[in-house]
Amino acid sequence: MKEIKFVDIGEGITEGHLHKWLVKDGDTVKEDQSLAQIETDKAVVNVPSPISGTIKLLIKEDQNVKVGDLLAYVGEPAELSAAGAPQAVQKQQPASQLNAVAAGIAPETQRASKPEAAASATQQKEVLATPSVRKLARELNIDISIVTGTGPSGRVLENDVRSYAMKSGHPSAMPKFSEVTEEKHAGEIERIPLSQTRKAIAKNMELSWTIPRASHMDIANATSLSSMVQKEKEKMQKLGIKLTFLPFIIKAVVEALKEYPRFNASYDHEKGEIIQKKYYNIGLAAEAPDGLKVIVIKNADRKSISQIAKEVRELGDKVRNQTISIEEMRDSTFTITNIGSLGGGFLSVPMINYPEVAILGVHLVREMPVVQGDMVKVGKILPLSLTFDHRVVDGADAVLFCNAVIRYIEDPNFLEMLG
Amino acid sequence: MVLTRAYDNKILSLQRQGRTATFAPGFGEEAAQVGSASAMRPNDIFVPAFRQSGVYLTRGFPMDLYLLYWIGYEEGNVVPENVRGMPMAVPVSTQMPHAAGIAYAQKYKGSDSAVVAYVGDGGTSEGDFAEALNLAGVWKAPLVAIIQNNQWAISMPRKKQSAAETLAQKAFAAGINGVQVDGNDVVAVYKATREAISNARDGPTLIECVTYRMGMHTTSDDPTKYRSDEETAAWAKKDPILRVKAYLEGKGLLSDAIDKEIEEGNSKIIDSWVEKAESFKPDPTSMFTNVYSFMPEILSAELEESKASDFWQG
Numbered sequence: 001m002k003e004i005k006f007v008d009i010g011e012g013i014t015e016g017h018l019h020k021w022l023v024k025d026g027d028t029v030k031e032d033q034s035l036a037q038i039e040t041d042k043a044v045v046n047v048p049s050p051i052s053g054t055i056k057l058l059i060k061e062d063q064n065v066k067v068g069d070l071l072a073y074v075g076e077p078a079e080l081s082a083a084g085a086p087q088a089v090q091k092q093q094p095a096s097q098l099n100a101v102a103a104g105i106a107p108e109t110q111r112a113s114k115p116e117a118a119a120s121a122t123q124q125k126e127v128l129a130t131p132s133v134r135k136l137a138r139e140l141n142i143d144i145s146i147v148t149g150t151g152p153s154g155r156v157l158e159n160d161v162r163s164y165a166m167k168s169g170h171p172s173a174m175p176k177f178s179e180v181t182e183e184k185h186a187g188e189i190e191r192i193p194l195s196q197t198r199k200a201i202a203k204n205m206e207l208s209w210t211i212p213r214a215s216h217m218d219i220a221n222a223t224s225l226s227s228m229v230q231k232e233k234e235k236m237q238k239l240g241i242k243l244t245f246l247p248f249i250i251k252a253v254v255e256a257l258k259e260y261p262r263f264n265a266s267y268d269h270e271k272g273e274i275i276q277k278k279y280y281n282i283g284l285a286a287e288a289p290d291g292l293k294v295i296v297i298k299n300a301d302r303k304s305i306s307q308i309a310k311e312v313r314e315l316g317d318k319v320r321n322q323t324i325s326i327e328e329m330r331d332s333t334f335t336i337t338n339i340g341s342l343g344g345g346f347l348s349v350p351m352i353n354y355p356e357v358a359i360l361g362v363h364l365v366r367e368m369p370v371v372q373g374d375m376v377k378v379g380k381i382l383p384l385s386l387t388f389d390h391r392v393v394d395g396a397d398a399v400l401f402c403n404a405v406i407r408y409i410e411d412p413n414f415l416e417m418l419g
Numbered sequence: 420m421v422l423t424r425a426y427d428n429k430i431l432s433l434q435r436q437g438r439t440a441t442f443a444p445g446f447g448e449e450a451a452q453v454g455s456a457s458a459m460r461p462n463d464i465f466v467p468a469f470r471q472s473g474v475y476l477t478r479g480f481p482m483d484l485y486l487l488y489w490i491g492y493e494e495g496n497v498v499p500e501n502v503r504g505m506p507m508a509v510p511v512s513t514q515m516p517h518a519a520g521i522a523y524a525q526k527y528k529g530s531d532s533a534v535v536a537y538v539g540d541g542g543t544s545e546g547d548f549a550e551a552l553n554l555a556g557v558w559k560a561p562l563v564a565i566i567q568n569n570q571w572a573i574s575m576p577r578k579k580q581s582a583a584e585t586l587a588q589k590a591f592a593a594g595i596n597g598v599q600v601d602g603n604d605v606v607a608v609y610k611a612t613r614e615a616i617s618n619a620r621d622g623p624t625l626i627e628c629v630t631y632r633m634g635m636h637t638t639s640d641d642p643t644k645y646r647s648d649e650e651t652a653a654w655a656k657k658d659p660i661l662r663v664k665a666y667l668e669g670k671g672l673l674s675d676a677i678d679k680e681i682e683e684g685n686s687k688i689i690d691s692w693v694e695k696a697e698s699f700k701p702d703p704t705s706m707f708t709n710v711y712s713f714m715p716e717i718l719s720a721e722l723e724e725s726k727a728s729d730f731w732q733g
Binding site for chain 1: 638641643644716
C-alpha cells in the first residue's frame with residue numbers, strides 16, 4: 001500500500017486546490033494513471049498513482065490542500081480496509097487548521113498543548129533539519145525537537161524555527177557576527193559591548209585601513225636634544241612646566257612639514273585631489289583610561305616650546321581626567337604618536353590618523369653605541385617611523401621628510417634657537 | 420523515439436508524485452533529437468541544453484544517471500568517460516559558446532570530431548548564440564548547431580521571438596551554412612545532420628528543426644494558460660512518432676504486435692532505470708570538505724553525524 005500525497009509539483013509551492021478526482025473511491029487504477037487534478041498558482045496538474053491497485057480516497061473534491069497532505073491510498077483492498085479511516089481523520093487536520101487561520105481564529109488549545117506533547121515525544125523522535133537550521137535554533141536557544149517541522153517528512157525548516165521563536169516571544173534577531181568557538185565554549189565566554197571611545201577608535205582604524213600605506217624607519221641621534229632638554233628643564237620647572245622631548249620634536253616636524261608640505265595634507269579619493277593644508281595642527285596620540293585619543297596642538301608653528309609644552313601637559317591632564325572636549329581633539333593636519341612614552345619598544349608601524357597623509361612614530365630614546373669618525377661613543381638614539389599615504393607621497397618623499405625631521409632634531413643651532 | 424517519450428512520461432509522473440524535482444520533458448521533439456543524435460559518429464561530441472533526453476538516450480548516456488539529475492543529484496550531470504558529451508546547461512544559450520570553443524579545439528588538435536550543439540528557438544535571441552555562430556564561422560570550426568524550434572520559449576511564441584522569417588537564416592549573418600528542416604521528420608533531420616557533419620571539416624552548419632513542444636516547458640509550467648487547444652491539436656497530427664510509425668507500417672516493418680512488444684520492453688527498461696536512480700545513495704562528504712581550507716571541529720562533527728544518519732540512505 002502506498003500513500004498518495006500532495007507534493008510540491010512546482011518550484012516552491014505550498015498549497016493547492018483539489019479540483020477534481022478523476023477516479024472514484026474503490027476504483028482499480030494503474031501505475032502512473034492520473035487520479036486527480038490539482039490547481040496551484042502555477043498550473044493545473046494531474047496527480048498520478050505510484051503503483052497499480054485499488055484506490056481509497058481520503059479527501060473530498062473542491063478543497064484546499066497543503067503540500068504533504070495525504071490525498072489517498074492505493075494498494076490491495078485488504079490493506080486498505082486495515083489502514084483506513086483513523087489516519088485519514090488525523091490528516092484532515094491541516095485543512096481545518098487552515099480554515100481556522102483564514103477565519104482569524106488562532107487554534108489556541110492546539111498550540112498550548114503542542115510543546116508538552118511534542119516534548120514527551122522528543123526522546124523517540126529523530127529531528128530532521130539542515131545544519132544551518134539547527135544552528136539557528138541553537139542561537140535562538142530553542143530546543144529544535146519541540147519545533148513542529150512543516151518540510152518534507154516533517155523536516156524542520158528555517159521558517160518553523162523562526163515562527164516558533166516569534167510565538168514564544170523569543171528575540172528572533174540573529175547576531176550578525178558569531179564565532180564557531182562560541183558554541184564550544186558556552187559559559188566560558190563573555191561578550192563585552194564596546195565603549196563609545198572604543199567604537200570611535202574601531203571606526204577610525206577601519207577608515208585608516210582603507211589608506212594604501214607604506215612605512216619608513218630611521219634613527220636620530222638625540223644626544224644634543226637630550227642635553228638641550230636637560231638644560232631647559234630647570235627653567236621650565238620654575239614656570240611650572242615639565243619639559244620633555246616632545247615639544248622639540250613637534251617643532252622639528254612643523255619645520256619639516258614646511259619643507260615637504262605634501263605631508264601636511266589629506267587625500268580626497270572621490271575627486272582624486274590632494275587637500276593641501278597651510279596651517280599646522282599637530283595631533284598627539286594619547287592613551288586615556290578608556291582608550292586612544294588624539295589631542296591637537298593648534299597652530300603649532302606659531303607657538304613657542306614652552307607654550308607647546310604647557311599645552312601638551314594641559315591637554316594630557318584633560319584626557320586623563322576625561323574632561324577633554326571634542327574641539328580639542330579634532331582638526332589635526334599631521335599626527336605624532338609617542339610610543340616611547342609608553343615605556344617600551346624599539347620601532348613600530350603606526351596607523352595613519354585618517355584622513356591625514358602621514359603619522360610619525362616617536363620611540364623610546366636609548367643609550368646606544370654611535371660611531372663618530374673612528375670612535376664609538378655612547379649616544380642617545382631616537383628611533384622614528386613614518387607611515388604615509390602612498391597615493392599622495394612616495395617612499396622617496398618619506399625619506400626626504402624623515403631626513404629633514406632628523407636634521408632638525410640633530411641640529412644644535414635649530415635647538416638653540418628654540419631654547 | 421518511443422522509449423524517450425515513454426521515459427519522459429514516466430519522469431513526469433514521478434515528478435507529480437514528488438519523486439523528482441522540476442523536469443523538462445521533450446514531448447513532440449523526439450525526431451529532432453533522435454534524428455540528429457543518430458547521425459552523429461562515435462567520436463562526435465554533443466553539447467545539450469536541458470531538453471534533450473532523446474539525445475542522451477541515443478548517445479548512450481546512462482539513463483538512470485539522467486533521471487538522477489532531475490531527482491536533484493548533481494552526480495547525475497557527470498558525463499561518463501565513454502560518452503562524448505557535455506553536462507546539461509540550463510541557463511539559456513550558455514552552451515553555445517562552449518560548443519564553438521569545443522569545436523575549435525577539435526580542429527586545433529587535428530581531431531576529426533564534430534560538435535553537435537542544441538539550442539531552443541528562444542536561445543537564438545541570446546547574444547551567446549550569435550557570438551558562438553560568429554566565432555565558429557570565423558574559425559571554420561566543426562560545429563553543427565541544432566535549433567529545436569518548438570515554437571514556444573516558455574510562453575513566448577515563435578512569431579514574437581524574432582522578425583526573421585526563419586531561424587535558419589541567422590546563419591547567413593555568420594557566413595555559415597543554414598538549413599531549415601522538418602523537425603518532426605526523423606529521416607529529414609538525420610539527413611540534414613549527417614550532411615552537416617560530413618561538411619564540418621569545412622565549417623559550421625546551423626540546422627533549424629521546425630517542431631513543436633507538445634507538452635509543458637517544464638513541470639512548473641501550464642501551457643493551457645497561453646496557447647489554444649486548436650494549435651495543440653493541429654500539431655498533434657504531426658506528432659513525429661505517429662509519422663515514423665505510419666512510415667514503418669507502410670513499409671511493412673511495424674505492426675501492432677511489434678509496437679506492443681516494444682512498449683512492454685521499454686516499460687521494463689524504464690523500471691530498471693527508475694529503480695537504479697532511486698536506489699542512489701548520496702555521499703554527504705563533499706558538502707563539508709569544500710567549505711574551509713581545513714576542517715573545523717564543528718563541521719567534522721556534522722560530517723560524522725550526517726554519515727551516521729540514515730537520512731542519506733533513505
